[in-house]
Amino acid sequence: MYKIYCDGASRSNPGNASIGISIQKNNIEIDNISKKIGIASNNVAEYQSLIEALNYCFQNKIDVVEIFLDSKLVVEQMNKNYRVKSENLINLYNDAQKLVSKIPNVKLTHIKREFNKRADQLANEALDKK
């Protein structure tokens, strides 16, 4: 069972932003992503982390996955419970939905920050790198 923990970080909003992703199989990290994404808002960084995670699943033919994010906004929008109004998020939302439709079984779950520490750590490591 694959679980992916995603996080987007932005220092000042918008500001230098990064993403952190921990890919786990049977609760053991098998891969991770930690990279800067330039200047972005917090929500854009969160969406970017989700898109990166979905791309990873698609490229690695992961068909069943649960993706965890601590952004309630992104999770609720993706699960179609919140409307997407910000213009800078609509394209990201559409990209993410397209990727979701390509993966047979994706579940998006909101978790509290304290349960997303590994992804947060990866995102912050990327920001700290010179």
Place this chain on the structure above:
Amino acid sequence: MKAIMDKPFLLSDLVDLQEIDNLIYSINQQKKDSNTVVNLKNLETEYKSLLVDKNLKKDILTDFFETKKDLNKKLQEIEIKNDNITSNITKRNILPSELENYQKQLTINEKNYEELLSKIDQLQYENKEKLTDYELVSEKLNILKDDLVANSKLLQEEWNKLDKKISDLENQKNIFLNNLNADLKILYKNLKSNGVDVVAAYNLGDQCGCCGVDLTSSELEQVQESKFKQCPYCSGVIVNV
């Protein structure tokens, strides 16, 4: 006087109001994306494609249908002629020569009739494969049509239930709005029309509950001092837990 009559200024009301709006939005999304909608869309696409296919197959058989129609018309003409002859033969005052003449006509007509029937058989035989294809598509279309009707009915039932839920929520929202502080009502409306994704949310420690940004202590102070406790980044209202 106005201040006395005004409703209580509770920022948490914005969270509750937004919750109702989110539910309405979510149900509207269900109406668009339910499995029944997807099934119906797929059936419609399949139906349209089959209809095109059926028309193409029908076009190929145009000559067949016209020739068959013509032959059937001729058969009918012979049947009418024979009916008239039979009627004349049964008349009492008919002359033997007339009777003989009528019988000759009957024989000729019967021969022509047989010939026409065999032409129709031949025509059917020559177009057998094309006809089978055409009938197969027609049969599929009929089955699909039944599926479409059944699915449309199912969708209508689903939508009626969802519409009822939306209507209940709209009523709930109206009651809520009637009891909402006027300033908060304007704020909610403005934030929504300005494209703020999450209008109000409870704080998550030092984090804005609306956009998830960590706020510094000075930013938090500014938020607490402002009337509507809006996040400096996303403008969403931060409600203290």
